[in-house]
Amino acid sequence: MIAESPVTLTVNGQTVAHAAPPNLLLVEFLRxxxxxxxxxxxxxxxQCGACTVHVDGRSVKSCSMLVVQAxxxxxxxxxxxxxxxxxxxxxxxxxxxxxLQCGFCTPGMIMAGVxxxxxxxxxxxxxxxxxxxxxxxxxxxxxNIVRAVLAAGAAMREAA
Amino acid sequence: xxxxxxxxxxxRPQSVExxxxxLAGDPDARLLAGGMTLLPTxxxxxxxxxxxxxxGGIEALRGIERDGGALRIGAMALHADVAASKLVQDxxxxxxxxxxxxxxxQVRNRGTIxxxxxxxxxxxxxxxxxxxxxxxxxxxxxxxxADDFFLGLFETALGRxxxxxxxxxxxxxxxxxxxxxxxxxxxxxxxxxxxRFGREVRMACTGAATHVFRLFVTEAALEEDFRPDAVGxxxxxxxxxxxxGHADTEYREHLVSVIARRAVAAALA
Numbered sequence: 243m244i245a246e247s248p249v250t251l252t253v254n255g256q257t258v259a260h261a262a263p264p265n266l267l268l269v270e271f272l273r274x275x276x277x278x279x280x281x282x283x284x285x286x287x288x289q290c291g292a293c294t295v296h297v298d299g300r301s302v303k304s305c306s307m308l309v310v311q312a313x314x315x316x317x318x319x320x321x322x323x324x325x326x327x328x329x330x331x332x333x334x335x336x337x338x339x340x341x342l343q344c345g346f347c348t349p350g351m352i353m354a355g356v357x358x359x360x361x362x363x364x365x366x367x368x369x370x371x372x373x374x375x376x377x378x379x380x381x382x383x384x385x386n387i388v389r390a391v392l393a394a395g396a397a398m399r400e401a402a
Numbered sequence: 403x404x405x406x407x408x409x410x411x412x413x414r415p416q417s418v419e420x421x422x423x424x425l426a427g428d429p430d431a432r433l434l435a436g437g438m439t440l441l442p443t444x445x446x447x448x449x450x451x452x453x454x455x456x457x458g459g460i461e462a463l464r465g466i467e468r469d470g471g472a473l474r475i476g477a478m479a480l481h482a483d484v485a486a487s488k489l490v491q492d493x494x495x496x497x498x499x500x501x502x503x504x505x506x507x508q509v510r511n512r513g514t515i516x517x518x519x520x521x522x523x524x525x526x527x528x529x530x531x532x533x534x535x536x537x538x539x540x541x542x543x544x545x546x547x548a549d550d551f552f553l554g555l556f557e558t559a560l561g562r563x564x565x566x567x568x569x570x571x572x573x574x575x576x577x578x579x580x581x582x583x584x585x586x587x588x589x590x591x592x593x594x595x596x597x598r599f600g601r602e603v604r605m606a607c608t609g610a611a612t613h614v615f616r617l618f619v620t621e622a623a624l625e626e627d628f629r630p631d632a633v634g635x636x637x638x639x640x641x642x643x644x645x646x647g648h649a650d651t652e653y654r655e656h657l658v659s660v661i662a663r664r665a666v667a668a669a670l671a
């Protein structure tokens with residue numbers, strides 16, 4: 243019998259405390275335990291990046307991290323990005339630049355893109371493409387996703 | 403819906419001593435560093451540990467510091483930390499560049515230098531740097547020279563209950579790392595790290611065989627003339643080379659010469 247461990251995390255600004263089995267993935271905890279289904283499971287093999295969330299400000303693939311490893315951490319998911327009805331500038335830019343078609347990869351793309359803009363507010367197009375290496379999209383051909391990240395960067399610099 | 407992981411116990415020790423005791427107490431326990439290899443391996447049912455001993459809670463394993471004429475990097479330093487470290491960028495820029503080229507940003511935010519080295523994956527990047535730079539591998543029990551560390555496919559000199567705690571890298575006068583990355587995984591199809599210490603040259607190759615190895619003949623040629631053109635056609639025993647759908651043995655052997663030349667050019671840049 244495997245004992246459950248108590249875990250306490252801050253998820254999108256709210257403190258959550260649960261007992262979790264050690265083999266529970268962070269993405270399972272977010273989706274199944276907390277009902278935050280904005281984070282998607284694409285490949286489940288850490289290739290596609292659809293499950294990307296931020297843990298203590300860093301982008302990670304939540305299908306390849308145990309929730310017990312995130313104990314004590316602060317997690318941000320796609321649901322925690324905007325403020326109420328106000329979208330995050332990168333969400334707005336995805337809409338304006340047509341950065342999504344089926345939308346399945348979008349939460350991970352946006353979390354990866356936001357992590358880039360937080361560390362590098364004015365990245366080159368080449369840098370954006372490099373940074374999205376860990377995220378796969380089968381619809382767009384990436385071009386409009388890259389445009390959206392660049393447009394959001396410009397909007398965020400203007401607003402700052 | 404995720405396919406999930408088979409059950410295991412979990413411990414998050416606060417010290418290396420506590421981690422060693424946990425390993426010694428359970429023959430099927432495995433160390434968990436960043437988990438970028440181990441967790442997918444468990445998911446694929448290729449490993450079934452009874453317990454994961456998570457090194458993530460041991461703060462002492464994380465540091466990066468300049469220690470006189472050497473660079474000391476803790477085993478749990480993230481690839482992203484090594485890539486972004488001003489200390490690493492100043493002391494061994496080729497090592498920072500290598501770390502920046504591993505996987506993708508999300509992998510670099512979890513993967514560790516200790517885990518990537520202890521796994522001795524045939525296509526991993528760090529073993530090439532550790533061997534070419536002649537690093538000293540520090541463990542819970544002893545210090546191991548890089549030349550004695552990598553023994554085979556996923557096999558190192560580490561004992562069953564021994565924990566890799568960090569690295570001491572001597573500072574080269576020049577160094578360069580170049581790989582031909584697999585376009586999907588960014589693992590090295592072939593990668594070569596070259597380091598020059600005064601007149602001495604050390605060159606290590608990853609991706610080509612069961613584990614990282616030195617290119618002694620090429621090292622000797624480079625000690626006479628440290629230029630890309632001094633790298634001749636590297637001749638290797640093809641029966642020892644890797645072959646897969648991306649590169650057969652003939653192509654891999656050819657790549658070793660090409661990538662070695664580029665590594666020297668990178669070291670001179």
